[in-house]
Every structure is written in structure tokens, then in C-alpha cells.
Amino acid sequence: MGNAESTPVPAPSAVRRRQSPIQSLDEKFDAVRIDHYQPSTQATLTHSILSSGGPEHVSGSSTTQYTRELLKDSKNRLGLSALSTANPSTVLEVPSAILKDTQTFNLTIPHEGSPVTNQRSSGRCWIFAATNVFRIAIQQKYDIQSFELSQAYLFFWDKVEKANYFLESILDTAEDYDVDSRLVSALMASPVGDGGQWDMIVNLVAKYGIVPQTLYPDSWNAQNSSTMDRLLTTKLREDGLKLRAMLKDGAGEGDIAGAKETMMQDVVRILTLCLGPPPAADEKFTWEYTTTKHTVKTASLTPLEFAESTNVKKFISLVNDPRNPYNRLLTVQNLGNVWDARPVTYINVDKDVLKSACIAMIKKGLPIFFGSDVGKMSDSQKGIMDTDLVDYELGFNVKLGMSKAQRLLTGESQMTHAMVLTAVHLDEQGKAVRWRVENSWSETAGTKGYFVMSDGWMDEFCYQAVVDPSVVGKEVRDVLGQEAKKLPLWDPMGALA
Structure with a gap:
């Protein structure tokens, strides 16, 4: 593997393109020469990968000759043997x-949360990172050695809210943007993706609170979200087109609101059947836990009350x-x-x-x-x-x-x-x-x-x-x-x- 720096490629404005025929290969490629490789023997490759048709085109024969010259160097043969048979990122680790x-x-x-969590085959890292931050304060407050918040609880409500946000965005943009505009295309690309941002966590916790994982554990679809996501995405794209068509046809606000309500019920049905029904945000749950002194205690509070120790809004x-x-x-x-x-x-x-x-x-x-x-x-x-x-x-x-x-x-x-x-x-x-x-x-x-x-x-x-x-x-x-x-x-x- 050579360690010589590659020769910079000329900027397009610096490339001189001859108008008259060029008689020899050497002359032909003097105009645009790309010497990406400098062999250790200091020999210079004279074969450009650009074709005789001009510097805009690639020449198959010239490229073949270039690779032959390249592999005359033992370092490149060693590189070929190593880099073509294993992950280059692993081979080249320092x-x-x-x-x-x-x-x-x-x-x-002073206190790291435990146990180490596992988002598995889902894109819920932002929810896991946030709940891993929140749980430290809860572990200290309740004197718990090991504790995990329900990521699936916030995941459920995030999907519901994102579906509503998408449908409202479709209605909001229908008059001024075509369906193939960049904005609507971006909205359609991922209506209810797994990812999120900190302010989205703030919104969810403020509205729905948090619960222990023991009260709402991961379902299979929480851990493997792709099938559920594909179904929701297909349904919401279809619904988005329907809402746009209703607006175009002059449907009244009541009809549009009714159609949207039906669409949201479909979303909630899919989520409930995939993830399970979540605890209600304003209803008390009963949670039994064991302290570090091995004392079993019981807490009765709502998800919103449970979230008060997070100080998430500040x-x-x-x-x-x-x-x-x-x-x-x-x-x-x-x-x-x-x-x-x-x-x-x-x-x-x-x-x-x-x-x-x-x-x-x-x-x-x-x-x-x-x-x-x-x-x-x-x-x-x-x-x-x-x-x-x-x-x-x-x-x-x-x-x-x-x-x-x-x-x-x-x-x-x-x-x-x-x-x-x-x-x-x-x-x-x-x-x-x-x-x-x-x-x-x-x-x-x-x-x-x-x-x-x-x-x-x-x-x-x-x-x-x-x-x-x-x-x-x-x-x-x-x-x-x-x-x-x-x-x-x-x-x-x-x-x-």
C-alpha cells in the first residue's frame, strides 16, 4: 500500500481542451492528465483513464491499462489482497x-444508569438516550439500583402525534405546493419515521409523561419496527393524497375533519395491535419496586406526575x-x-x-x-x-x-x-x-x-x-x-x- 499523496485534479476552469486533432496518445492526454498514483519506483503512469473522445469520457481500454500499471507495484498487490477480502475499515484500523x-x-x-439498554432493530435511539438521562434522577429519587423507563410508551405516542402532524402538514401545504414539490416530497418521504429530536421528547413528556418499563414493555414490533413503519407510511401517503384531493374538490371543513378522524383511528388501530394499548397519561398506575436496601415499596401516580422529576422543559x-x-x-x-x-x-x-x-x-x-x-x-x-x-x-x-x-x-x-x-x-x-x-x-x-x-x-x-x-x-x-x-x-x- 503506497503512502504517496495523490496529485490534485485540475479545476474544470483550468482544463485546456484542444480543438484540433491530437496525433499521439501522449499528446492527447497531456491536456488533461490525472496522476492519482505515484509508484514507489518513481515511474510515472502515462495512461489516462479519459478517452480519446475528450476529457468528458472514460476509456475502458485506458482504464484497463491503468490498473495493470497500478498492480506492477508490490504495495498495491498487497493492498488488493488485504482490502478485497475483508472490510477495509477493519483492515486499516490504526x-x-x-x-x-x-x-x-x-x-x-457520580451515578450511571443501569442496566445498559438495547434499542434492537429500531430507530428509537433518541428515546433511549432521553430515557437513559431521565432514569438517573428517578433511580436516585426512589433509591433504585437498576431501572429502565418504557421507551415503547413514548414510541407509541410519538407515532400517533407524528401521524397527526403529517396530515396537518399535508393540509397546510396543499394549496401552495404541488405533490411533487420538494417540501411535500420531503413530508411524504418519512411521515412517521422512528427518529426524533430533543424538543420532540419534551413535547411527548409534557403531554403524556413517562412510565416504568415493567408497566409497558417492548412488544416485538417495538424492537423490530420496520414492518409497522412501512404499513403506517403506505397508509399515510394514501391518506395524504385523499386529503389533498378533497381540498381540491372543495370539500367543507367538517368533511375534511371527519375524514382525518377516520384516518387517525386507522393509525391508532395499527399501533395498538402492534405495540399494545399504552397506560393513560392522566390515570394513576401502581408500581412496585425494590430499593437498594432490598425493601419493596409501592408508588401510585400518573405518568404525568411520574415525569415531574425529569425537569425536561428547562x-x-x-x-x-x-x-x-x-x-x-x-x-x-x-x-x-x-x-x-x-x-x-x-x-x-x-x-x-x-x-x-x-x-x-x-x-x-x-x-x-x-x-x-x-x-x-x-x-x-x-x-x-x-x-x-x-x-x-x-x-x-x-x-x-x-x-x-x-x-x-x-x-x-x-x-x-x-x-x-x-x-x-x-x-x-x-x-x-x-x-x-x-x-x-x-x-x-x-x-x-x-x-x-x-x-x-x-x-x-x-x-x-x-x-x-x-x-x-x-x-x-x-x-x-x-x-x-x-x-x-x-x-x-x-x-x-
């Missing part, structure tokens, strides 16, 4: 990065989006679950402000809900997230150098997963070195369910942290008073973890 990413931290919250969502000005309030249009409730809102800050807030939260003993692009430069089995983990440049002799802003602009990266921060290791200057991450992929992932995130990885692939307002300065808190900059639904900041 041992030194793995060795330094240890589960050793000098600043931790937390704020910081993001680091270098495409937009810092200390700026952002929101995403047409994104939400509970109609006319709290919108998805972010305070955009510099990455150092976000990290300082996270460190301050851990010093307070508080866990942190955060959103990131977990699939980048990570190993789920080892539980490591590190920008130095995989050396693609060494293996493939290519240069990879996009900035965080460029990755967002091109769709290369966005929030894909929510997890929880519970510890950080600081150097002598108080700077973060690595972070401890509680995941929701069971104890088989990482170190008994916990990951290590390098500080460099946090800079590049962490986008969001939900914190107490007390851990940021007044200039950041004052941003909440701004009129939010509205991002379109398809913006990367509209991605649902």
Missing part, C-alpha cells in the same frame, strides 16, 4: 488509536453548525411531532462552547443527551470513535480533507444517532482528551455497552448537546430571545437521530 482510547476518565458523574439544545453564524437561534420548518407545540430549536455555538458546557454538566453530576454521526470513523464492537481510527489515505492513496461545514453542505455527514455522555478525561490544562459514551446497543457493543469518543472525533462529528442553561454564559442564553433562522426540512440539521 493500533495506536485503539490503545489510547481507554475507558479511563478523571471526571465522571434544558436547552446546543448545536455546532459551522455553516451558520454562532450565537444564532436556528429552527427547522415543518419538523415536529406534536402540532402547535414546542418547535425544534437549536442555539448554534462554537464547538469549544459546546464542549465547555458538557464538561460543566459532568462536574454538576448530570448526564448529557447528544447527537452525532456515529457511523464515521468508529468501531461498534470495540466501542471506539476516533478520527485517527482508520487510515483510508494509507490504504487507498487518496486524500480526504473536507471540513465539518463541507461535510454538512454535501450531505456527507449529519446527526444519525443520539447517545449519552457520562464522563470525560481532562489533561493538565483542563482540556478534554476523551469522553465516555453510554450507548443503547446492548452490552455486546463496546465495553459492556459503553464507548470511548476522542475529543477530535467530538469536534468533527458531534453536532448537538442538551444542557442545563446554567452551564452556558448569558450571551448564549440570550440567544433564545432571537427570532430563529428557519432552515428547510431537508437541511442536515433537520435530520432525526
Whole structure:
């Protein structure tokens, strides 16, 4: 595997295209030469992959010759043998990065939740991350060693609310947008997807509360949501077209409301049969639990009363989006679950402000809900997230150098997963070195369910942290008073973890 840097490709404006016929191959490709590979023997490949028809076309014969020249080098033959027979991400892992990413931290919250949770084959990470944050306060309040909140309870109500939000959005956009417009297409793409955002959790807890998992455990469809999601998506797309047609035909408000009510009943029927009937938000449940002193106790309260210890409404969502000005309030249009409730809102800050807030939260003993692009430069089995983990440049002799802003602009990266921060290791200057991450992929992932995130990885692939307002300065808190900059639904900041 060669380690020489690749030769930059000329910008389109710099490419000189000859108008007159070119007699020889060498002359023909002098105009546009792409030397991606520099053999260790310092020999130069003279065969371009571009065809004689011009620099717009690929030549099969020239490409074949290029690969032959490529494999004359023993390093590339070794690379072929290794990279074609196994996962390149595994082959190219850097041992030194793995060795330094240890589960050793000098600043931790005093109590981590247990047991490690498992979202299984569903996209409920945001619900798991939020309930993993909530349960720590509940475990401390009720003196419980091990405890899990019902993720399925919030999942049920989120699906109901998202279905209603979708149908209202379809009615709201029917007059001004065609069905194939970008906005309506984005709405139709995922009417009731599993993912979500912090403000959506706030809406659900404020309206429905929370319950222990023992009172509403996962059904098979909660753990394996794809079939249920496909059915709901098909039904809602069909219903969306029906509502648009009714508006076009001049149907009255009463008829439209009646049709929508029938559609929502279909949604609730599907969810009830797949997930089971959930506890009522305003009715008391009886919960038996065992304290750390092995005393059995009983609590009788409503889901809304049970949620009072979470203080969910007071937390704020910081993001680091270098495409937009810092200390700026952002929101995403047409994104939400509970109609006319709290919108998805972010305070955009510099990455150092976000990290300082996270460190301050851990010093307070508080866990942190955060959103990131977990699939980048990570190993789920080892539980490591590190920008130095995989050396693609060494293996493939290519240069990879996009900035965080460029990755967002091109769709290369966005929030894909929510997890929880519970510890950080600081150097002598108080700077973060690595972070401890509680995941929701069971104890088989990482170190008994916990990951290590390098500080460099946090800079590049962490986008969001939900914190107490007390851990940021007044200039950041004052941003909440701004009129939010509205991002379109398809913006990367509209991605649902």
C-alpha cells in the first residue's frame, strides 16, 4: 500500500481542451492528465483513464491499462489482497488509536444508569438516550439500583402525534405546493419515521409523561419496527393524497375533519395491535419496586406526575453548525411531532462552547443527551470513535480533507444517532482528551455497552448537546430571545437521530 499523496485534479476552469486533432496518445492526454498514483519506483503512469473522445469520457481500454500499471507495484498487490477480502475499515484500523482510547476518565458523574439498554432493530435511539438521562434522577429519587423507563410508551405516542402532524402538514401545504414539490416530497418521504429530536421528547413528556418499563414493555414490533413503519407510511401517503384531493374538490371543513378522524383511528388501530394499548397519561398506575436496601415499596401516580422529576422543559439544545453564524437561534420548518407545540430549536455555538458546557454538566453530576454521526470513523464492537481510527489515505492513496461545514453542505455527514455522555478525561490544562459514551446497543457493543469518543472525533462529528442553561454564559442564553433562522426540512440539521 503506497503512502504517496495523490496529485490534485485540475479545476474544470483550468482544463485546456484542444480543438484540433491530437496525433499521439501522449499528446492527447497531456491536456488533461490525472496522476492519482505515484509508484514507489518513481515511474510515472502515462495512461489516462479519459478517452480519446475528450476529457468528458472514460476509456475502458485506458482504464484497463491503468490498473495493470497500478498492480506492477508490490504495495498495491498487497493492498488488493488485504482490502478485497475483508472490510477495509477493519483492515486499516490504526493500533495506536485503539490503545489510547481507554475507558479511563478523571471526571465522571457520580451515578450511571443501569442496566445498559438495547434499542434492537429500531430507530428509537433518541428515546433511549432521553430515557437513559431521565432514569438517573428517578433511580436516585426512589433509591433504585437498576431501572429502565418504557421507551415503547413514548414510541407509541410519538407515532400517533407524528401521524397527526403529517396530515396537518399535508393540509397546510396543499394549496401552495404541488405533490411533487420538494417540501411535500420531503413530508411524504418519512411521515412517521422512528427518529426524533430533543424538543420532540419534551413535547411527548409534557403531554403524556413517562412510565416504568415493567408497566409497558417492548412488544416485538417495538424492537423490530420496520414492518409497522412501512404499513403506517403506505397508509399515510394514501391518506395524504385523499386529503389533498378533497381540498381540491372543495370539500367543507367538517368533511375534511371527519375524514382525518377516520384516518387517525386507522393509525391508532395499527399501533395498538402492534405495540399494545399504552397506560393513560392522566390515570394513576401502581408500581412496585425494590430499593437498594432490598425493601419493596409501592408508588401510585400518573405518568404525568411520574415525569415531574425529569425537569425536561428547562434544558436547552446546543448545536455546532459551522455553516451558520454562532450565537444564532436556528429552527427547522415543518419538523415536529406534536402540532402547535414546542418547535425544534437549536442555539448554534462554537464547538469549544459546546464542549465547555458538557464538561460543566459532568462536574454538576448530570448526564448529557447528544447527537452525532456515529457511523464515521468508529468501531461498534470495540466501542471506539476516533478520527485517527482508520487510515483510508494509507490504504487507498487518496486524500480526504473536507471540513465539518463541507461535510454538512454535501450531505456527507449529519446527526444519525443520539447517545449519552457520562464522563470525560481532562489533561493538565483542563482540556478534554476523551469522553465516555453510554450507548443503547446492548452490552455486546463496546465495553459492556459503553464507548470511548476522542475529543477530535467530538469536534468533527458531534453536532448537538442538551444542557442545563446554567452551564452556558448569558450571551448564549440570550440567544433564545432571537427570532430563529428557519432552515428547510431537508437541511442536515433537520435530520432525526
